[in-house]
Amino acid sequence: MSELEADYAAAGFDGRLDFGKRPALLMVDVCNAYLDPASPLYAGVESALASNLRLLAAARAANVPAVFTRVAYSAGGLDGGLFYRKVPALAAYLDGNPLGDFPAGFGPERGEVVITKQYPSAFFGTALAAMLTAMGIDCLLITGFSTSGCVRASALDALQHGFAPFVVRDACGDRAEGPHEANLFDLQAKYAEVISEERACELMAGPRPA
Amino acid sequence: MSELEADYAAAGFDGRLDFGKRPALLMVDVCNAYLDPASPLYAGVESALASNLRLLAAARAANVPAVFTRVAYSAGGLDGGLFYRKVPALAAYLDGNPLGDFPAGFGPERGEVVITKQYPSAFFGTALAAMLTAMGIDCLLITGFSTSGCVRASALDALQHGFAPFVVRDACGDRAEGPHEANLFDLQAKYAEVISEERACELMAGPRPA
Amino acid sequence: MSELEADYAAAGFDGRLDFGKRPALLMVDVCNAYLDPASPLYAGVESALASNLRLLAAARAANVPAVFTRVAYSAGGLDGGLFYRKVPALAAYLDGNPLGDFPAGFGPERGEVVITKQYPSAFFGTALAAMLTAMGIDCLLITGFSTSGCVRASALDALQHGFAPFVVRDACGDRAEGPHEANLFDLQAKYAEVISEERACELMAGPRPA
């Protein structure tokens, strides 16, 4: 435990959230924009993609619902509000730009839901929370890109909405190591449980509390 | 004034909301499902469609932003949560069903936004409020189908979110007169200003407060 | 079944929502404003108050969580936004006005939550949905005042958020019979199951699906 971790623990941060009875796997913005070397948002996160592919297979094997998110803007980004104005790189997600597509070999099968979003949080401006509640989901395994952006925002909102967030470290990625680690630290301290891919697979495979 | 209206007025309902400086026209679910006689949801609302067409032309002439909503479900309605379970007729909006399309001659031009929704309120599970705030919109002219369903829900949420709702009576419709009138009564009493198409056109044409 | 009900049923409205495994009792704005004959909002709903008292006792006996809502405004109603401007009668809820208090003999016991709200829906601008999700609640028995106002708005939002709404007819009330019945009709047709107090007590007493 680092000095900073010890200081936080003594202050009463970093409690533990229980894994629930009905998890879902939430894969945030795993799309070409972060994976195509020609993209301005390219982040060199190939190993995290591989982790997502393994987690997705494990989820399907365990009947854990898989939920995908993607970003899309129309009308010149008008529907992206201030976020679109703040981050010019989001033009990569305009209309039919293939940078917004899922990478080859990754994506929904029949019956799996894709949430189209305009903002960092997968919950903001979407019907995600309503769907999860209607499905009886009580916790989320969260992966994707970027750790300091949409993953953190989605994990924060998962906690706020009442779905225990378990962020899978190996399946998240960012364009730089500093923000990646700094945000995983904040997430573990205040909002989520940060776990490994191996632990995520164990949790999905069960057994879970009846 | 009816006895009921007098009773409400004496109790302190039915105050007046001011029209704002920056209106938008919000057309809720003006789609084939309500207009195609073969649709289970057909409501005989052709005159309201004609009113929407006139209002849309007036909005464009006055540079009032036009916002369209439509309903769409995927994954067998999973993303429609409990609403999809409660109203079997919503299967009309599954995937590529043309009942969810805009009627011929009606729909967005370049730069106009379509909000895709899963629930009654145009604000619920969408980024509509965020977009309107980012645009500086302060009031809404609201039209569409049905009065007792998505129009009322959207007008209520407009008020709740802080956008003064002006519901255009002639441009709303429902499958039966009773619920249509009962809901316009509730809206005027508690949540909105119910106005005519003529008044809506005057308000859009201005002048508006500086 | 009335002609109107038959028409709706043929169109595919009025499906059935299942009662869940973990209900809560949500009592909306059961306060002096509707019960004190000197209040402008007085609605003559004493029998509905009696029904709420019986339902609350039944909920406690069955370990069904009870959640109360109340309305309160500060800063001259600034925090009530447009709703406060539209309905002058809401001044009854300013600051420490006793019209906003629970009636004698009714109110929370230790460990029961009161949600303070500013808008019609108990979910709007409150942490209610987040709390219910964190508690694992999946359905709500909804009561209170007024049927055409805060009860309908709260039942609609319960459905939208994914909590199956069961509106208890006998425990709701309004200042006039027309809006009371018209809104119960809309609720049953599109958003909720409208049930009797007797049925609500049976459902709370169980048995419920494991």
Next chain:
Amino acid sequence: MSELEADYAAAGFDGRLDFGKRPALLMVDVCNAYLDPASPLYAGVESALASNLRLLAAARAANVPAVFTRVAYSAGGLDGGLFYRKVPALAAYLDGNPLGDFPAGFGPERGEVVITKQYPSAFFGTALAAMLTAMGIDCLLITGFSTSGCVRASALDALQHGFAPFVVRDACGDRAEGPHEANLFDLQAKYAEVISEERACELMAGPRPA
């Protein structure tokens, strides 16, 4: 510009948000919990408190609305959902604990609103966005504690909701320098404009675009 900043800029982050016509000052959780040396959450942020006092005086002088937030839990933290379970230190905000109070000499005057919240974001589970929209506010000067917690969460949500966030560096504080700086970096890169107290005072004093 650091190497990391240059990398982000080249990728198309860090656009510029315009200051608006109608700002408000949002002071997040400036309370004894962070300022009383006996508090587990004490963060040594006295200089940030002094900055808040100066900003508050400047806001009042410029007729910029001041909005305060505070945290409060009841019913043993049940209304704090998963956040209360994750962070045991939040017990400092239970019921009447004075750690949740504003420090001496700081707090609302008549007509200024206090938003009581249960979650990190000042917007989550509160009617803040609705009130700001009804007031016509289009941008926010954001201050308070902690930078990595409630300030970042509130600034993110301000952006998402459509209110341009201007985070005042000198008036924010955290228990450790690393998370403070890391979060200001993320905020400037993706969500907000991070400015000095001096610049904030200039912006409030105007002139502003008509």
